Amino acid sequence: AQSVSQHNHHVILSEAASLELGCNYSYGGTVNLFWYVQYPGQHLQLLLKYFSGDPLVKGIKGFEAEFIKSKFSFNLRKPSVQWSDTAEYFCAVTKHNAGNMLTFGGGTRLMVKP
């Protein structure tokens, strides 16, 4: 069974600091990759996704993620975080062309200090 690991459970940053959240998955075949975000009191929503093509994908609110196939990784980055980025971030994976069953990582809680 595939699994998804997010190594940082809690991250605390000051505003304007750079962010990188790690995500690794275990499945060896072709995958589709997602980052979802849950802001306090809000629905889980899509931040960005990778299906194919350019391994560097850009999402909403200045976030980007890079797919490195050789490392089974899909790390999330943002050059300069804001207080409003305080949220929980989830990496998720689904097998390519195998339906829409997502496997989620354990999540990373990000707190940005003003």
Added chain:
Amino acid sequence: DVKVTQSSRYLVKRTGEKVFLECVQDMDHENMFWYRQDPGLGLRLIYFSYDVKMKEKGDIPEGYSVSREKKERFSLILESASTNQTSMYLCASSLQRWQSETQYFGPGTRLLVL
């Protein structure tokens, strides 16, 4: 905008009670999902459905059942609630069965079983 609604934001039930969680989506999506969200474990798939009256087990179906009598509605049933089912329950939907697509999430139901 896709809208996924869940019948309750908060529920308190007693051990042994039968519990119904309702989810409705308004965008004619084929796929619907039930997850539970627990700290440090991320989201884990309980059941999903890709068509009316169809259901598939996810990763943790034990103690749960589901019902999908209409395309827009997907119910999660706890036949006899137990304290280890205290959790946040999230419903999601996505457009087509065999496509890896964005899942749209509801606001969640926080269930406490006493």
